[in-house]
Amino acid sequence: MTWNRRKFLGAATGALSAPAVLAEGSGKPRVVVVGGGAGGGTVARYIAKDSDGAIDVTLIEPSQVYFSCFFSNLYIGGLKSIDEIGHTYGALAANYGINVIHDWAVAVDRVDKNVTLAGGQVLPYDKLILSPGIDFIEGSVPGWDLSVQTKMPHAYEAGSQSQLLRAQIENMPEGGVYAMVAPPNPYRCPPGPYERISMVAHVLKATNPTAKIVIADPKPKFSKMALFEDGWATHYPGLIDWIGEDFGGGDVSVDPDQMMLTIDGEEMAVDVCNVIPAMKAGRIAELAGVTDGRWAPVNSADMSSKTDPDVYVLGDACQQGDMPKSGFSANSQAKVCANAVRGSLTGSRIFPPRYANTCWSLIAVNDGVKVGATYEATEEKIARVDGFVSQVGEDANLRKTTYEESENWYAAITADMFH
Amino acid sequence: MLFIRKEMAQVTSESDQKERAAMTLNRRDAMQVSLWALMCLALPVRAQDLVALPNVATLEELIYSFAGDAPPEKGGVSIGMEAIAEDGYRVPVTIDAPSAEEVMLIAPGNPVLPVLRARFGPLAGAQSIATRMRLGQSQEVFALARLPGGGVNRGAQAVSVIVGGCS
Amino acid sequence: MMPTKVAVLIMRGICKRWALKDCGSKVRKAMLAICACFGILPVAGARAEAKDGDVELGAYLSAECVTCHQVNAQTEEIPQIAGLDPNAFMAAMQAYKAKQREHPIMQMMAGRLNDEEIVALAAYFSTLE
Amino acid sequence: MATGVKTRVKLPKQVRAGEVVTIKTLITHRMESGHRLDSDNQPIPRSIIHRFLCEFEGELVIDLDIGPGISTNPFFEFQALVPGPGVFTFIWFDDDGAIYTDSRAISVMS
Missing domain, CATH: 2.60.40.2470 (SoxY domain)
Incomplete structure (x- = not known):
């Protein structure tokens, strides 16, 4: 099924003036959520929980088990088991009556307002919420495409990719080379590339101390750089070689057959090559015709698409302004969206939007750092208001507390998404 | 110059050697050239300049x-x-x-x-x-x-x- | 003014002392109790009580808290929300807001809550458990 | 001596005689400022790269005196005139007495 983008745009303009009409069937307004991660899981749960059965909520997610990208680096570092980062959708169905369908959404008809699944099912909606995460931009790392992801894993979807990367690291020859091709901005984070480097270093320092880590990075700097540089100098001196934009880190190609990586014209043999390509919104956002370039622009007040007021886009896939593409951000956006969607469908009170984010990163065992900010909705975008970041040279006890705090947060946010 | 020569002797210390072993052959050759150049040529460096x-x-x-x-x-x-x-x-x-x-x-x-x-x-x-x-x-x-x-x-x-x- | 200033100074001393571990369960309870004693003072300016709060607004705002704080589970570093004494809660939020109590995230989150919102949250949390 | 010190230099491999080239250099070094306290509240002694030199065939390009206000992993970018073929030499001076060098040969197009 293909959809003409212009037809969508025309339809969306019409929809602005059309009165709200409920989907046929049960008489209850219907919300369809695509994607069961931090954005989709949270928004489905909040709409169902707070509307107390007045809204029919369907969640479409292909995976039976959700492995969180946050803490997946800790799995790679051997600090968490794969089960500890895996979550199922049973409680969403049992506790809130959410209809969870494990399938792929393959098309969106914004004129007739329905979603088609790979299995053939067509689901009508009054409000559609897309939270599909990311896809990779083909050709952004020459020599790499999805067909070689089992050889050169990205591990940017947690689960089997994380397991593969961890196994490759464990099987590196003595004195071998782990290489990462880091992504350009903006990118999904977590799993932060630099936390991942820290966790790989943690493993190699213990099991393969003569090994080397090389990062080819197209960026001149990265988030929390001073904290990571200081932490790497403390915990892993001489192990990590970061090659930024200034030294050709953006001029990269790979040869998966030969396990070669070329940085700035210099070829090197590598044993593990963790390629994290440039990113764009998950494909369904593009199929729905709500993207403009790589991402889907949204209104800062309620996360509704700038193309269609009955479609909302959450998390990594949306273009909203200053918030990072983190699970915490998606969770925060989902709550604003849930309040707005519920209000427009049932007349419940709609409160002013408020957004926040905190990202914890682990540099070494018990050496955690964090960065956070609050945001407000302006006419133009979601804009940063206030923030904080851990400081270089903090007390070791504080760093340990920060890590323990992140573990508590993990328990809370996953409960907030799934329980 | 004397001061410089004394300091140069430390260039070939152990950890530095280790670093250099990782470099390509070409680069290592270039490094030796540079050491030779440093030892033999008059550099625009005087001891008093080393005051920070x-x-x-x-x-x-x-x-x-x-x-x-x-x-x-x-x-x-x-x-x-x-x-x-x-x-x-x-x-x-x-x-x-x-x-x-x-x-x-x-x-x-x-x-x-x-x-x-x-x-x-x-x-x-x-x-x-x-x-x-x-x-x-x-x-x-x-x-x-x-x-x-x-x-x-x-x-x-x-x-x-x-x-x-x-x- | 003077009693308020004294109370703030005492609170600041207490909070600094426990800055790194202010959430350990026993310590936390003891501290909340102490804060509750002085807590009336900073809140008194607003003459607000939890029972006057907008519970529905509080419920909406609380969604921001539960990203990190579980409602009914006590974890080592992050305290649970249910069962907090409303006055102690309001005092704690005002202390974070005034940066008299240490914690970068809580100072930031409380920093953008106005008095009405703090009261609304207290009202909502007092309906839990 | 600081462990794991690594130098990095970027410049064109080939130029025309008389051309001005951009040179970027980096050395991995913590640049301990001397103003930090350790966990026992004792000052951590200063340990920085305090000087950097670039010369081409014995002629000075640039000579830097460096304070603790320069960031971790000191980065410098500057311009050099290349009169003909030859070798650029780069020298970093550490507070602890260590001297790190790197060099790059450059060829000249006819």
């Missing part, structure tokens, strides 16, 4: 150490720097001083005021140096530039630091 930046308490003393009695004149040296630094640990900065023979970058709000002094040699392609600096707080950073005739220029740039970086 002036260790002075006040801005006035620092300016005096660079400019002497000549009051620095505005213009002729510019500081390229974002007005808002989001990470005080690593603030990109460029000093441009066309026709200067020497420049000094000063951060009056830092624990140590002089950040960098650059002397441009005969093969400098431009009187320009870019680096990344630490800024402990919001402040007006400024630069002094000495001209071949002995005159001194000054330039300044105010910067707001969101997260300070001077520990």
Whole structure:
């Protein structure tokens, strides 16, 4: 099924003036959520929980088990088991009556307002919420495409990719080379590339101390750089070689057959090559015709698409302004969206939007750092208001507390998404 | 020269050797050439030059150490720097001083005021140096530039630091 | 004014002392109790009580808290929300807001809550458990 | 001596005689400022790269005196005039007495 983008745009303009009409069937307004991660899981749960059965909520997610990208680096570092980062959708169905369908959404008809699944099912909606995460931009790392992801894993979807990367690291020859091709901005984070480097270093320092880590990075700097540089100098001196934009880190190609990586014209043999390509919104956002370039622009007040007021886009896939593409951000956006969607469908009170984010990163065992900010909705975008970041040279006890705090947060946010 | 030669002996210490072993053969050859060059050629380095930046308490003393009695004149040296630094640990900065023979970058709000002094040699392609600096707080950073005739220029740039970086 | 200033100073001393571990369960309970004693003072300016709060607004705002704080589970570093004494809660939020109590995230989150919102949250949390 | 010190230099491999080239250099170094306290509240002694030199065939390009206000992993970018074929030499001086060098040969197009 293909959809003409212009037809969508025309339809969306019409929809602005059309009165709200409920989907046929049960008489209850219907919300369809695509994607069961931090954005989709949270928004489905909040709409169902707070509307107390007045809204029919369907969640479409292909995976039976959700492995969180946050803490997946800790799995790679051997600090968490794969089960500890895996979550199922049973409680969403049992506790809130959410209809969870494990399938792929393959098309969106914004004129007739329905979603088609790979299995053939067509689901009508009054409000559609897309939270599909990311896809990779083909050709952004020459020599790499999805067909070689089992050889050169990205591990940017947690689960089997994380397991593969961890196994490759464990099987590196003595004195071998782990290489990462880091992504350009903006990118999904977590799993932060630099936390991942820290966790790989943690493993190699213990099991393969003569090994080397090389990062080819197209960026001149990265988030929390001073904290990571200081932490790497403390915990892993001489192990990590970061090659930024200034030294050709953006001029990269790979040869998966030969396990070669070329940085700035210099070829090197590598044993593990963790390629994290440039990113764009998950494909369904593009199929729905709500993207403009790589991402889907949204209104800062309620996360509704700038193309269609009955479609909302959450998390990594949306273009909203200053918030990072983190699970915490998606969770925060989902709550604003849930309040707005519920209000427009049932007349419940709609409160002013408020957004926040905190990202914890682990540099070494018990050496955690964090960065956070609050945001407000302006006419133009979601804009940063206030923030904080851990400081270089903090007390070791504080760093340990920060890590323990992140573990508590993990328990809370996953409960907030799934329980 | 004697002082330099004594220090050069340490170049081949153990950890450095280790680093070099990882380099390509070509690069290693180049390194040996450079060592030879250092040992045999007269470098533009004198022992007294190895004294680091002036260790002075006040801005006035620092300016005096660079400019002497000549009051620095505005213009002729510019500081390229974002007005808002989001990470005080690593603030990109460029000093441009066309026709200067020497420049000094000063951060009056830092624990140590002089950040960098650059002397441009005969093969400098431009009187320009870019680096990344630490800024402990919001402040007006400024630069002094000495001209071949002995005159001194000054330039300044105010910067707001969101997260300070001077520990 | 003077008694308020004294109370703030005492609170600041207490909070600094426990800055690194202010959420350990026993310590936390003891501290909340102490804060509750002084807590009336900073809140008194607003003459607000939890029972006057907008519970529905509080419920909406609380969504921001539960990203990190579980409603009914006590974890080592992050305290649970249900069962907090409303006055102690309001005092704690005002202390974070005034940066008299240490914690970067809580100072940031409380920093943008106005008095009405703090009261609304207290009202909502007092309906839990 | 600081462990794991690594130098990095970027410049064109080939130029025309008389051309001005951009040179970027980096050395991995913590640049301990001397103003930090350790966990026992004792000051951590200063340990920085305090000087950097670049020369081409014995002629000075640039000579830097460096304070603790320069960031971790000191980065410098500057311009050099290349009169003909030859070798650029880069020298970093550490507070602890260590000297690190790197060099790059450059060829000249006819």
